[in-house]
Amino acid sequence: MAKYHCNYCQGDIYGFRIKCSECPDFDLCLQCFSCGAESGTHKRDHDYHIAGDDDTSVGAFDIPKPWSLVEEMMLLDAVEQYGFGNWEDVANHVESRKGPECEEHYVKFFIQGTIGREILCVDTIGSNVTDHSCPDGGPLSPSITVPISPLDLNIQEQHELGYMPYRDDFEREHDNEAETLVSSLANNYDDEDIDVAVKLAQVDRYRTRLKERERRKCVAREYNLIQAATTLGKQKCQTPKKKMSKEDKDLQEKVKVFSQFHSLAEHEAFLENIQKEKELKTRIKSLMRYRKNGITKLDDIEHFEEEKFKRDKKRDNKKKLGNCSPLIKRGSMVSKKAAAVIEEKLDILIDDEESKDEDEENDSKEMAAFPGYDMLSERERKLCNSIGMTPGNYLTIKTCIIKDYLQRRQGLPKIKIRYPSGLDKTHRRKIMSFLTDNGWIGVT
Incomplete structure (x- = not known):
């Protein structure tokens, strides 16, 4: 007599049955379950599990101590995640089984069993092993398939260059940090397609850099640059740098x-x-430059350079003389009249220097290009040339000084006059002395 009955067709159930996980004490036979039978509160989308005569869960394989379907799924997930052979981590993931049990079950049913025979080509294992280090596109390291004969260097030269003859390698290669591109790469079970593409791109970059390293080594060998480097190093040690x-x-x-x-x-x-x-x-x-200055013979160059040196020296002395200022301070024992005499002597000295300067005509031509030059007298032009002042600035300062003098004579309130910015006091005193000597203003 059957122990269980189908709640839909009321037939006896022998062997496996479908037990509803949501409805209490509700069983279906395999035929009614396959038709999607519903009865009362039971619906076809309820959770269920397969049970046997002894009310235990049914495994995927017919063995005395069957593994539940949940355990089978966890075993497959653990092997995919931790790798084949890491049975300790696989057992920790399954939790209900130990490492040897997981290894025995996986090898027996998923490798040597029906599933393994259908999926794995056991007959061809070991016969079609491919060397992935040397693909069709070229080896990962070009020196793997094309060995290069070691360099003929003595022990001292090997130490100096850091050369290792048995490896045909140097301690420090070109682009020595290229290995950092792939040193941290690893395949993870949860990698997406974009992650795999990025890692492959990094490997491709690494191969390109290795090819460039090998190309440079070949160039160094072809042109004997390594031997030349050792010879050059010895020469540098022998001769002072x-x-x-x-x-x-x-x-x-x-x-x-x-x-x-x-x-x-x-x-x-x-x-x-x-x-x-x-x-x-x-x-x-x-x-x-010599041709531009009229020199057409090599014999005249020496004379031209001597004259140029003299002119430059006179020009420098003239600038130093124009920048020197008399050490006249307020409250000193030197009177204003004595100061005026000193300024007059300084003007005479400047006039003498200007008369002797060979570049006077050139300076006058340059000064004539400025506006207001035609409004100056001959002595005013010489004064502007001596102190290096443009005619416009000189006329402005001259107007300010004469206006100040007239206001003082008429007894008008004194107004502080603002002279052009950057005006040297020595130049202002020279201009006042020049105006006093020529009768433009009186002695104050």
Whole structure:
């Protein structure tokens, strides 16, 4: 006699049955459940579980101690997450099973069982192993498939260059930090497609940088740059280092990019030619300056330079003389009359210097270009040339001084006159002395 009956068709249930998890004491046979039978408060979308005659959960495989479907799903998820062989973490994830049980169950049913035989190609395992380090697009490291013979260096040179002959490698390579691109990469079970694409792009960048590193090593071997570096290092130790100017250092830094196309001798000749070109341009510019000044023979250059030096020296003395100011202070024992005599002597000295200056005509031509020059007398023009003042500024200062003098004579209230900003007191005194001597104002 059957122990359980179907609540829908009232038939006896032998073997497995569907037990509703929401309705109390409600069982369905497999046929009624497959038809979506509903009865009373029971609906087809209620949660359920498969039960046997002894009211225990039914496993996916027919074994004495079956695993529940929940345990099977947790086992598959744990193997995918933690990897095949990490049975301790897998058991912690399943919780209800131990590590050896998980390993035995997974190997028996999912690898050696029906599922494993259908999914895994057991016959071809081990026969079609692909070397992923050397794909069709090129090896991850180009030196894997194309070995390079070690360099012929003695022990001392190997130590100086940091060269390791058995590995054919240097302690510090070009782009030595390239490995940081892939050092922290790892495949995670929850990686999305965009994450995988980013990681593949990083690996591709790493391969590109490795190819560039290998290309540079090949260039160094082809042009014997490594041996040249050791020879150059010995020469530097034997000969004192020549101090280079900042311009030469900047030039070498700019043309360093062309060194990959030159040998050592060619690159040094290239630098020498650039320096020679610079010297030739300077010489051409100097000869054009001589031609502009009427020098057409090389014998006249020395005389021209001597005369130019004399003119520059006289001009410097003239500027120093014009900037010197008499040490006259208020309350000093020197009277105003004595001060005026000193100023007059200074003006005479300036006039004598100007008469001797060979560049007087050039200065007069330059001064004539300023507005108001035609309003000055000959002595006023000389005064403006001596103190380096434009005619417009001189006329303004002259007007202010005469206006101040007239207001004092008429007894009008004294008004403080603002002279042009930046006016030197020495120049103002020279102008007042000049106006007094020429009768424009009286002695005050």
